[in-house]
Amino acid sequence: MENELAGLRRDLLKFARLQLRDDALAEDAVQETFAAALSGLSRFRERAQMKTWVFAILKNKIVDILRERARSPQATPAIDEIPDDAYDDLFDERGHWREDMSPTSWGSPEASLNSRQFWDVLEICLTRLPEKTARVFLMREVLGLETEEICKELAMSSTNCMVVLHRARMGLRLCLDDRWFQGEGRNA
Amino acid sequence: MLNCKEATALLSRDLDGSLTLWQRAGLRLHLMACDGCTHFGRQIRFLRVALRRLPQERDEPSEE
Numbered sequence: 001m002e003n004e005l006a007g008l009r010r011d012l013l014k015f016a017r018l019q020l021r022d023d024a025l026a027e028d029a030v031q032e033t034f035a036a037a038l039s040g041l042s043r044f045r046e047r048a049q050m051k052t053w054v055f056a057i058l059k060n061k062i063v064d065i066l067r068e069r070a071r072s073p074q075a076t077p078a079i080d081e082i083p084d085d086a087y088d089d090l091f092d093e094r095g096h097w098r099e100d101m102s103p104t105s106w107g108s109p110e111a112s113l114n115s116r117q118f119w120d121v122l123e124i125c126l127t128r129l130p131e132k133t134a135r136v137f138l139m140r141e142v143l144g145l146e147t148e149e150i151c152k153e154l155a156m157s158s159t160n161c162m163v164v165l166h167r168a169r170m171g172l173r174l175c176l177d178d179r180w181f182q183g184e185g186r187n188a
Numbered sequence: 189m190l191n192c193k194e195a196t197a198l199l200s201r202d203l204d205g206s207l208t209l210w211q212r213a214g215l216r217l218h219l220m221a222c223d224g225c226t227h228f229g230r231q232i233r234f235l236r237v238a239l240r241r242l243p244q245e246r247d248e249p250s251e252e
Contacts, residue, residue: 015242015243048244051244052244055243055244058243059243091191091192091193094191095191095192095193095194096191096192096193097192097222097224097225102192102223102224102227103224103225103227103228103231104224104227105227106227106230106231106234109231109234109238110234110237112238113237113238113241113245119242119245122238122239122242138239140204141235141236141239141240142239142240142242142243144240147204147205158205161204162200162201162204162205165200165203165204166196166197166200166201169200169232169235170196172235173228173231173232173235176235177231
């Protein structure tokens with residue numbers, strides 16, 4: 001059991017760091033999660049169930065922290081992180097894909113979900129997104145918050161919010177394409 | 189007629205908000221003729237599937 005908790009703690013920390021990009025805050029969030037979880041741990045006989053439950057607690061903590069942070073006066077807008085023209089190279093002057101930039105098939109990408117290396121590459125690619133962009137994107141895709149809720153929490157217009165999400169997808173798609181689906185990772 | 193840059197933005201928007209009927213019709217028309225954008229749409233939907241599983245994924249005992 002102790003080993004399992006140590007492993008779980010590592011997983012939680014990794015997840016919190018990815019989301020918060022601040023080691024001390026991540027550490028606090030995980031600490032609080034454990035404190036909140038401890039009373040209920042014995043209810044779970046299935047390890048997977050327990051993990052899902054503990055992660056749900058952590059997700060809520062992270063959302064709370066992000067909300068607080070978005071209200072602080074130093075918060076700068078995520079929209080400025082990836083410039084407007086960042087992905088212009090992918091398209092020609094008429095806005096069509098350049099021939100060598102046009103997305104090609106990923107085959108059956110679901111098969112990659114069973115590969116441990118795939119998750120490593122995905123994390124690397126997420127880490128390469130600019131901080132605030134990543135945060136908006138993870139709130140949407142990992143924490144599963146509604147777009148409107150995110151925009152409101154982060155005090156962004158919904159247009160800007162969707163632009164940030166789109167740029168994040170562009171960046172993440174390119175990175176995974178390069179490092180996994182067309183790259184060597186997948187066959188390694 | 190939409191170009192690919194606009195079509196990809198709409199594909200993304202479709203995951204986050206809602207498209208008007210016109211946007212949806214324009215997008216459908218574009219996708220019929222464009223493999224690149226069709227792949228793009230599938231790929232960003234796959235990203236969603238993968239990311240929703242991220243918290244639970246690291247389930248194997250680590251060897252450290």
